[in-house]
Amino acid sequence: MLPPRRQKILAAIVEQYIETGEPVGSKTLMNLPGFDVSSATIRNEMAELTALGFITQPHTSAGRVPTQYGYRYYVDNLMQPAELEENERRRIEAGVDYRSGDPEQLLATAGEALVDFTNFAAISTTPADEHAFIKNIEMVPVSPKMAMIVMLTSTGILKSKACRTDVPIVVDLQETFQNLVNQNFIGRPLSDINTVMIQTLVASLGAKALSMSPLLVTIADLVEAASISEVNLSGQSNLLGYKEYNETAGQLLDFLHRDEPLNMLVSSSSDTDSDIEIRIGSENRYKELENSSMIISKYKIGENATGAIGIIGPTRMNYSKLIPSIKYLTDIINKVLSDVYEEETDLGEEEN
Amino acid sequence: MLPPRRQKILAAIVEQYIETGEPVGSKTLMNLPGFDVSSATIRNEMAELTALGFITQPHTSAGRVPTQYGYRYYVDNLMQPAELEENERRRIEAGVDYRSGDPEQLLATAGEALVDFTNFAAISTTPADEHAFIKNIEMVPVSPKMAMIVMLTSTGILKSKACRTDVPIVVDLQETFQNLVNQNFIGRPLSDINTVMIQTLVASLGAKALSMSPLLVTIADLVEAASISEVNLSGQSNLLGYKEYNETAGQLLDFLHRDEPLNMLVSSSSDTDSDIEIRIGSENRYKELENSSMIISKYKIGENATGAIGIIGPTRMNYSKLIPSIKYLTDIINKVLSDVYEEETDLGEEEN
DNA sequence: ATTAGCACTCAAATGTTGCGAGTGCTAAAA
């Protein structure tokens, strides 16, 4: 445990640096309210903090900058989360689409809200659940030779895709399709459905294979889309404004496009008491992110399905303000999602 | 009309500069195959071309660089479009999703293909047609209190959105909805549907207002989504790699996010013989694009609906190769779209 | 333990110089 004065100095350095972006020197600290010691004393303490690895100097004659460990210590021990102001609350709430009940839509709007609110990039994953199963598949003929296939999973994920059939859609074909769906898809876990399964199914259809094939392939597409935990990124262009990315902006954006962040997000260890996770610099295991931090929060649908939403930006971000904001957003998301989920499940049970 | 030798020199400068990105000097040109005159002669010609405004020098002791007008003259008079190689053709074809019949999906995949193929950013608009009308609206119950609303327009645009109802969805409710839809929406132009119209409709429903309201509001959302010609941009991060954007990349990306390019794309005058349009530098009227060129091509669905797809990148782009590529892609898109459209329309007529 | 004082360091800003690619002009050659 660091002695109190050292803590105070470290906290001041972090906060000052977050605010100004310039290395902070001993005189700057001395002039801060609440510091009644001389710059020399502060220098001594700073030398200690440097030796301990919490701060560093870009060059000999510059002020100090927090290291990754400095930020970490700050976030874990020193920072006191800011109270959200009323208008900030409202701003966050306003960004969420309560109405549609589609988790993906909810996530998308929430991501946009984060982008606007934080001026960083927002990242979110659609809920992933290995044990999710198909709850419903409907075929909606929209024109003579085109149908929309709609699928709902047990975790509430809705996916739809248009499909052109080779033959006109008649009632007979619809019935055949619905039978096929009832027998082979409804209630089965997503992981059961794959190309091989579809092909054998098609092969077993005989004369009806031709007309069913495009529809079944579309189902496979939908299942794939629903199983893969998609990563949604928005607000990337916000990052270009930060000077810490001056040189590497291209690399970073390229990296973020590569869907690999998915792994990071998913492979997060949830040993924190709250389910918010903060990864600073190289704590994200990719070297492209060594100057970036993520604040991500998990959300839940029912028992098994989880996803995450959060932000990514330079390590120099205002943790004490952002963390509560994201916590609050996640609370809202969880509330809406569980409302929808319970509603569905309850009524589903009733119906049975 | 420029004398032949001057044309040859201008063409060589443009092509050389496109290739290397460095200002090209008289000696470089002299050493090019087919140039049998001395550097001094070339210098004289270059002085003329400079006076005419086709080329310019970054500074006194540098080579020449094409101006916007130089590129324009090159594109209009000098350039000979490259033949597409077989494998390039195949690459372009591979990028297009023939199957689904959904124009938006087609456009999206085509855009991705362009991004991969050209290494620039791709831009496309969904088809806009003021006279489009609603062809079909279906409600698909996917769970007790949630439905998917699917809408098809006369131009083949498919839109869908989830909707939570306040009451359980029963057959009665579905019938009420379908009646409402048949009487008030099917066959009506998109422009007829607006918030006021929806509200008066809801008000007239009496006891059923409560259950119908969320569904009708969702329809309004869908109509809005279908009427607005959305701009889709992809591959922005490709642009970061080009040194001409070193400083201004942020501004450019911000600009592109602002959906304003829509206006540019739409407000294009189609007086060219082909329906491909090339806008060089400030020919795009926004100052953020003064160092960028666009190659955009229109596509058609049926008689009235048109949209556009193309690329955006630095003015220093390989016009002679890109133009035929985009032309070819558009041909494919048009073919697929008109296939789908005619199929639908024909069968639709039959059905009537 | 704290502080004043001071020599020291080093990035950044500013100034200086030389190089060389490329030019425009002129006068001779074709």
Add this chain to the structure above:
DNA sequence: TTTTAGCACTCGCAACATTTGAGTGCTAAT
């Protein structure tokens, strides 16, 4: 009249030198 060789000139650029000042670490006095 057109082309070319030749040459002085320009100017961006890179390399190097100089200055400046913020900030440090250390030492000795408080």
